[in-house]
Amino acid sequence: MKQQNFSKGRTGEMIAAQYLKRHGFEVIEQNWHTKFGEIDIVAKQNKTLVFVEVKLKFGDKFGSPEEMITNVKIKQVLMNAEVYLLTHPEFENYKRRIDGICIVMEGETVSRLTHYENLSA
Amino acid sequence: MLTTILSAAHSGLETIAIEVEVNVFTKGFPGITIIGLPNKAIEEAKERVKTAITNSGFEFPQSKIIINLAPADIPKEGSCYDLPIAVGILHAMGVVQLPKEKSFFYGELSLDGSLRHTKGVLLLALSAKQHSVKELYVPLPSSQEGAVVSNVSVFPVASLHELVLHLNGSKKIAKALIKPGNTESERLVAEFDFNEIIGQNHAKRALTIAAAGGHNLFMQGPPGSGKTMLARAVAGILPPLSPEESLEVTKIYSVTGNIPPGGSLIWARPFRISHHTTSRIGLIGGGSKPHPGEISLAHCGVLFLDEFPEFARSTLESLRQPMEDGEVTVTRAAGTLKFPADFMLIAAANPCPCGYLGDPKRECTCSPRMIMKYQSKLSGPLMDRIDLHVSVPVVEADKLIEHKDVETVSSAKIRERIIKAREVQYKRLSKSGIYMNGSMKNKHISDFVQLTTKASQLLKQAVNAYNLSTRTYFRLIKVSQTIADLEAADAVTETHVAEALQYRVRVE
Numbered sequence: 221m222k223q224q225n226f227s228k229g230r231t232g233e234m235i236a237a238q239y240l241k242r243h244g245f246e247v248i249e250q251n252w253h254t255k256f257g258e259i260d261i262v263a264k265q266n267k268t269l270v271f272v273e274v275k276l277k278f279g280d281k282f283g284s285p286e287e288m289i290t291n292v293k294i295k296q297v298l299m300n301a302e303v304y305l306l307t308h309p310e311f312e313n314y315k316r317r318i319d320g321i322c323i324v325m326e327g328e329t330v331s332r333l334t335h336y337e338n339l340s341a
Numbered sequence: 342m343l344t345t346i347l348s349a350a351h352s353g354l355e356t357i358a359i360e361v362e363v364n365v366f367t368k369g370f371p372g373i374t375i376i377g378l379p380n381k382a383i384e385e386a387k388e389r390v391k392t393a394i395t396n397s398g399f400e401f402p403q404s405k406i407i408i409n410l411a412p413a414d415i416p417k418e419g420s421c422y423d424l425p426i427a428v429g430i431l432h433a434m435g436v437v438q439l440p441k442e443k444s445f446f447y448g449e450l451s452l453d454g455s456l457r458h459t460k461g462v463l464l465l466a467l468s469a470k471q472h473s474v475k476e477l478y479v480p481l482p483s484s485q486e487g488a489v490v491s492n493v494s495v496f497p498v499a500s501l502h503e504l505v506l507h508l509n510g511s512k513k514i515a516k517a518l519i520k521p522g523n524t525e526s527e528r529l530v531a532e533f534d535f536n537e538i539i540g541q542n543h544a545k546r547a548l549t550i551a552a553a554g555g556h557n558l559f560m561q562g563p564p565g566s567g568k569t570m571l572a573r574a575v576a577g578i579l580p581p582l583s584p585e586e587s588l589e590v591t592k593i594y595s596v597t598g599n600i601p602p603g604g605s606l607i608w609a610r611p612f613r614i615s616h617h618t619t620s621r622i623g624l625i626g627g628g629s630k631p632h633p634g635e636i637s638l639a640h641c642g643v644l645f646l647d648e649f650p651e652f653a654r655s656t657l658e659s660l661r662q663p664m665e666d667g668e669v670t671v672t673r674a675a676g677t678l679k680f681p682a683d684f685m686l687i688a689a690a691n692p693c694p695c696g697y698l699g700d701p702k703r704e705c706t707c708s709p710r711m712i713m714k715y716q717s718k719l720s721g722p723l724m725d726r727i728d729l730h731v732s733v734p735v736v737e738a739d740k741l742i743e744h745k746d747v748e749t750v751s752s753a754k755i756r757e758r759i760i761k762a763r764e765v766q767y768k769r770l771s772k773s774g775i776y777m778n779g780s781m782k783n784k785h786i787s788d789f790v791q792l793t794t795k796a797s798q799l800l801k802q803a804v805n806a807y808n809l810s811t812r813t814y815f816r817l818i819k820v821s822q823t824i825a826d827l828e829a830a831d832a833v834t835e836t837h838v839a840e841a842l843q844y845r846v847r848v849e
Contacts, residue, residue: 286371286403320370336370 232276233260236321239333245270254303257296261321262304269314271301273339276323285322286334294318294339342433346425346446349468350417351461351596353631353678356468361422361446362409363429369405375426377410380418389420389450390427397454397501402434416675418630420449421459424478427501428508437505442475449480454501456480460598463591466490478504482602486595488517489588489606519605531577533570536749540736544571547731547844548687549755552578552643553762554823555779556816557664557686557726559649562733563703564696568689571733572645575687577752579610579643580760583767586641586776589681593637611642613684617651625659631671631678636663639684641776649688650718657723660686664726667780683780686727690719700735728779728816729844762826778823783815790822791832799835803842817841 230251237247240263249262261272273293275285297318305311318339324332346361373387394401408426410417425446431437447465449457462479466487469477477495479487484497495517498504506512535545544560544567551558552575560568582590591607594600600607615624615635626634636644646652663669667683692698693712698705707715724730766777769789775781781789792800804814818833820841825833 284371284403289370339370 228276232274232323235323235330235333236272236274237261239321239335240272252304254300256303257300259297259300259304264314267314269311269316270319271297271316272319272321273297274321274323276325278325280324285324289320289339298340344429344432346429347444347474348422348425348446349465350415351464352676353680354464354592354596356464357415358472359417360411361425361429362411363426363433364407365402365430365433366405371403371405373406373408375408375410377413378416379410380416382420383417383422386420386423386426389423389452390430392452393423393450393454393501394427394430396452399431399436402430406430416630421447421461423450424448424456424498428504431505437508440476440508443473444476444478445469445474446478448483448498450501456498456500458482458602461596462486463489463595466493466495467592469493484517485520485603485605486591486600488519531574531752533574534577534752535574535755536751538567538570538574539749540740541567541571541733544731544733547729548575549578549759550820550823550827551685551687551729553759553827554766554819555685555777556728556820556823558688558729558731559724559727560687560689560731560733561692563700563735564691566733566735568733569647572647572687572689574752575643576612578756578759579612580756580763581608582610582641583776590641593633593640593681597633597638599638611639612645613639613642614645614647617646617648619652619656621653621656621659624656625663625671626669626680627671627673629673630675631673633680636660636669636682636684637680640681641683642685643687644684645687647689649690650715654718657718658720661722661726685779688727725810725812728820731844758827761829762823765826765829778819778826781819786815786818790818792818793832793834795835796821796833796838799838813845817845820844
């Protein structure tokens with residue numbers, strides 16, 4: 221089960237990274253780890269650094285992926301982002317924001333992908 | 342898209358119109374935010390509304406939704422905003438049209454989309470005219486409360502789905518009509534009938550006078566003599582409420598949520614019993630958001646306080662001002678509110694801690710200090726406000742055994758006499774906004790009470806002989822007037838005054 225979740229996460233990140241690249245973002249990191257947790261994707265576009273939380277669901281049996289992004293989750297991402305900025309001083313002058321990408325899969329195909337900008341606002 | 346729905350909040354017995362603004366965004370992360378000082382019950386409306394909309398067969402929008410309750414600086418509480426929020430969201434999505442007339446939406450939603458009984462509908466209906474609102478959408482179980490008010494259309498809503506059909510014009514909901522109430526069928530059922538109580542004719546007479554004129558009464562006697570039984574029997578002799586009184590009482594009961602689902606106007610006179618552990622706020626009213634207390638719930642009716650000296654001193658003393666004014670003003674940081682509290686007090690007490698002080702057969706075992714401490718609970722100013730003081734002695738054994746020979750009058754007969762006496766008072770006083778002798782102020786006494794010369798002479802003598810206070814003097818006149826009304830006499834004569842006087846001399 222855990223193994224499945226892990227591979228699911230990687231699939232989601234792959235799809236999201238491709239989506240971002242297509243939309244003019246430059247993906248810097250994928251699945252970046254710290255002691256406290258991880259950031260799914262770090263990307264940049266026109267001097268803005270974007271931390272992306274990716275959620276993937278197969279079908280709608282267990283609710284929408286949006287329901288999985290809670291205030292607690294956003295706070296976690298925020299904390300990890302701080303750590304990332306400490307270890308990467310080259311982004312000091314960048315604007316920052318947190319985005320969410322929610323993906324719904326039906327079998328092998330993506331049936332919906334929604335990109336939410338600026339979750340912490 | 343932005344939608345504004347009108348709802349209401351209650352502050353005391355006042356109703357404030359609240360605009361529920363619902364904005365459904367086209368961009369942004371899905372979720373509902375409620376602002377405008379909501380309390381926990383309103384915060385939880387999110388989940389109720391979401392589930393109710395889904396279960397009513399509509400789709401809940403996957404969008405960011407912000408709900409603002411305006412004016413933003415008044416704290417809101419209660420579950421009545423479920424319906425306006427749901428209608429606002431459905432309208433913003435284009436599922437439902439809003440009524441053409443200015444309308445109030447008010448009510449709590451159940452998870453299945455049906456509407457639950459919500460308190461305060463009567464006040465909402467009464468305030469409709471003031472806010473120039475023509476239509477009211479309220480839960481079906483509460484609609485009878487609102488139907489009482491004329492010149493406003495009350496629509497009883499059973500479920501959210503029904504309301505959508507109604508507003509879209511495909512299936513109309515019929516306006517709520519008031520069911521003809523039978524005042525006699527709704528009378529109080531007392532635990533005891535007066536003819537079950539043996540002896541105590543003196544106390545029965547005093548209780549009859551008290552109930553006829555709405556006077557305060559104090560009973561003192563040893564344990565087991567029947568004080569509590571007598572007081573509880575009073576519920577069976579109270580006259581029904583007049584239409585004006587009924588509206589006043591129902592307002593208080595509506596806002597405190599004391600009207601059962603499907604209930605309408607209250608016709609039975611309130612009879613409230615408070616235990617001696619009742620807190621001061623529970624009795625008088627208050628709280629951080631002021632709430633009516635027992636004395637307001639007993640408005641136009643009876644408040645019975647058994648074991649009177651066992652109440653906290655501060656609780657008893659706080660009764661003084663409302664007993665005089667017939668209303669209570671509660672001031673808190675959140676604001677000042679007035680609640681009506683024109684009640685008739687019946688208090689019962691033992692003469693001392695052991696209960697047998699002054700008993701001819703049993704000896705009192707209390708020390709003088711204990712008796713003093715016990716009786717000091719009943720302060721002079723408080724006792725001064727009680728018109729009738731009655732001693733309830735132990736009934737002798739012979740009377741108990743041969744009680745078949747003793748003729749007793751039934752509660753029904755006493756009640757008839759009281760109703761007649763009240764009618765006389767109503768005719769005389771209703772123009773000045775009061776309904777019974779007990780609520781007369783000094784100016785009313787000079788306007789309405791006619792004393793014969795002999796009667797005023799007797800009064801003068803009594804005041805001098807017993808050193809009666811000015812308040813006692815006026816209260817004596819009120820009681821005399823009630824005694825005269827019970828006999829349907831045109832003027833108050835010396836016999837009436839003499840009888841009133843004998844209830845005034847305190848039993849020591």
